[in-house]
Amino acid sequence: MYPSRFGYESPKTVEEAVALLDAHGGEAKVLAGGQSLVPMMRLRFAAPEMIVDINGIEDLHYNRVEADGTVRIGALCRHEELEDNPAIAKAIPTIAAAAPLVADPIVRTRGTFVGSVCHADPQGDWAATMTALGGHIVAQGPKGKRDIPIAEFVIGPFQNTLAFNEIAVEAVIPAPKGVRVGNYLKLERRVGDFATASVAVTIDMQGDTVAYAGIALAGVGGRTINANEAASALVGKKLTAENIASVAAAVAAVAEPRTDHRGSADYKRQIVKTFVERILTGLLNTSQKAA
Amino acid sequence: MALDEIKIGGLGASRRRVEDNRFIRGKGNYVDDIVLPGMLHMELLRSPVAHARIKSIDVSKAYDIPGVRLVLTGEMMAARNLAWMPTLSYDTQAVLATDKVRFQGQEVAAVIADDPYIAKDACQAIVVEYEQLPVIVNPFQAMESGSEVIRDDKENQPGNKVFDWEIGDKAATDKAFAEADVISKMELHYPRSHPSPMETCGSIADFNRATGKLTVYMTSQAPHIVRAAVAMVAELPEHMIRIVSPDLGGGFGNKVPIYPGYVISILASILTEVPVKWIEDKTGNLISTGFGRDVYLQGEMALRKDGKMLGMRMKTISDHGAFYADAQPSKFKIGLMHSAFAAYDLPAAHLESVGYYTNKAPGGVAYRCSFRVTEAMFFQERMVHAAANDLGMDQAEFRRINLVKDDMFPYRTAFGFLTDSGQYGKCLDIGMKAIGYDTYKAEQAEARSRGKLLGIGISTMTEPLGAGNSREYDILGIKMFDSAELRVHMTGKAILRTGAMNQGQGHQTTWAQIVAHELGIPADDVTVEEGDTDTAPFGMGTYASRSTPVAGAAVAMVARKIRAKARKIAAHLLEVSEEDIEWELGRFYVRSNKERGVTIQDCALAAYSNMPDGMEPGLENNAYYDPPNLTWPFAAYFVKVEVDAETGVWDVLKVVAVDDCGVRINPMVVEGQIMGGLTEAYAMASMQYQTYDDEGNCIGSNYMDYLLPTAWETPGFELHEVVTPCPHHPIGAKGVGECATVAGPAAFVNAVVDALGHLGVRNIDMPMMPNRVYEALTTGKDISGMPPVKMGD
């Protein structure tokens, strides 16, 4: 790999890292897992003057479920650490389902959840998952911390709303309103491929009634597709075959797929619809079995 | 007592691969591992566009970068008569573009610098002004009258046609069609793919002004051919050129041609008088080096009602990219395409082939195949599948009726090949049993009633491996024989060198086993060396499954020469006449007294210490082997799939492979080759293809877009073995390295098409991406051609 020449710093605290970003006025880039940034540097699509490697900031390396059910994922939590993680699986089934589908096992040992959300790839799995979950990102800059709701954070393809001198230090997913269930389905051409189409669904159930429903899509638009409005039709209702069918159709309608060598726009919409149906039907079946 | 052949690692021993020890420890020695003192680094600037006139090249900014030593352009190459070089198919290829660029990724300039980072920076600093020309990305555009002539550099070039060629008996074929009850048709595209070896191409050229010697370490599957070519192109005397192929990280045909990068690095070393290293990056490898396939195939089969094949008409339209650089025997313009249907008793056949230039990378290499045999067999098995359906006959039964029977050998095929051995029916039976063919029809019907789509695909074929015989097979006039040289040291250990070139096939392991079989010297006592033209005997290299059929035969033959000399020594040691000596593995003994004997090691020592009067000392020899015929392995593959009707995703439920490659030298290595080939077959069927958009941009220039399956997707394989020894090969072996890549893809496609057969689907072209399968199953229509690459709704 022969990238352009760049400077490299490895700060030990967030404050130092922020100061470095500030000092380079937009010409510096944060390096987390490097699984998106490094390939771009290899292709020389990105040629940052300065790399601020945050991997030495041990404080950012965590994921935890708090007593009230709030989940906090630090900036150095790797994809791999969300896989086979019983606490996460219980708290946020959608994350547990998506984790083994992100990239490949090698990439998962390095890539970070927060880095992936920052990267805001329209085909990225975590930006879609976060969008469905509806949490926020904690950003830290020279003036301290601020919370950015996910819907205001990922605003376009490869675009987030961090200032040049801010670091995303944590992703926060709110406690569920009831029992949280969910799933993630992804159509990919092979392991390590980005999504042709993928669907993140998260539901909070109170008894057999839906208290919260979030759905977001990857791969079927020029940006992460927020289908939470379509999903919200389920709130206050029971999961039934009819409700499922109408939500699946509504979600497929908000997808913005384009025809390319992975398939026609119609095909991708069909996949979205099928996946929403399969996930919700699966959730319905398990809740009936549990009852 | 004779030695236990398996214990000494002889024929039939599943001996562990000798080369793996260094590879898994990271101790391999690849071109990029070699560091020479004072070495400079070369990087190529490639064309971003597919077709354009070069208006100007400004290299001045590149020279402003500290550490840049030399920048080469086409003009500078032309001044030395090196702007163009000959290809292996009697065409020419640009080394560095002078007038025009003709495909995306074509070499435009080269920077030689202190390190590769600087070289890359300097490439970015070169300013090239292009005037874009109309782009041609398929043969149909190329053949349109009035379309832009790509090779206007050539005199007398008729439009974009490369060749027009035919073979077979047209009159007999026409007659067969006149008598047919049923005529069945098939039309398909075998998409372009790239062999994509793990290691890219590269070279280190080291010209020593003081000695006049040029040493080139390079990634070549055929180092001796390179030496000959360099001698002709660079006008250096052949004895002053040494080509060394060290460990190769895969080849698959991709490392047979001679690439511009090699030639430029040689000139750069001559000019700078220091070694120059060039290591291609992955993108460069994928977009500019030898590809495979890219052929449109059409045909029709004449049939009798009872299922007997009567005749076959075939036509191919092939896309060769900007330069006709196919690596194949020179006599045949579209490789051994006419080996199609060799397994079937087909009375008459005719093939017409037309090749075209397009604005795509040149190549047409034999990607894990014996020169277009992959396309031939794929078409054959898709045609057979369609014909059986058109007749309303069972797939297996139709094959059984038409396959050449055991008692028909030697059998002359309709296109003139001579197949010599096989038990096709037996292979078919074994495969049918293993896949559960008996109960399958009922199972399929039951599954359909539950909305599940099950399918079984069969592919049966024999293919011509081991070019050549020198009467018919040559490359640029050089006959396709091969060679081995064996030297037994005084302690009975030995070194063997051949003209083949290992790149993953396990020659170091298996050649030693042939020596063990012939001489009784344990395989562990034999060093195998290949790839250095100063030490290895001349050979045509490794591709087209030719190593075992040709070089492997030479190994057996040279060992027999050694044994003949050792016999004389044994007679001398045992004080009897040579006629009274018998041989058993590892030992000569006196016929009348089996106890009295000497080992091969005793003879080796005597060759240096106690030879008979008048005998030349030493125990070494060489053999050049010109095979009397090709070898004809047989393969019967069965694939069972289930298609998800809502998504088009297909899962492989079972793969059964029955291979008859004659005598197996090392069964484990053979199985490894078959599994690797089946993986590539699955890859072709499911995802691995290279395509271009309308502007000639290569989609598939990196491994996120050019898809290779991982261990995760790749199905498991159940392997079965049948052994029909090759009648003319010294140890009865046939080629096998490519059977599965060749016959495998059709089994996968036939399975998916079978699953969808009741919906009216006759064909889905590869790759069978889920969206394409979904479209076929929802519309009942065939899916033809490459996936569209134009973006937008």
Ligand SMILES: Cc1cc2nc3c(=O)[nH]c(=O)nc-3n(C[C@H](O)[C@H](O)[C@H](O)COP(=O)(O)OP(=O)(O)OC[C@H]3O[C@@H](n4cnc5c(N)ncnc54)[C@H](O)[C@@H]3O)c2cc1C
């Ligand atoms: C072969 C391969 C396959 C892949 N497949 C998938 C896939 O299927 N699905 C998928 O979702 N992803 C996939 N990825 C991407 C992978 O998940 C990345 O890990 C992820 O997109 C980025 O996370 P990272 O930690 O590696 O970020 P980096 O590459 O280090 O950074 C990415 C970008 O985000 C910025 N950034 C990172 N962290 C922060 C932070 N804390 N604060 C501010 N800015 C930050 C960086 O400056 C950079 O611009 C794949 C990657 C590879 C190499």
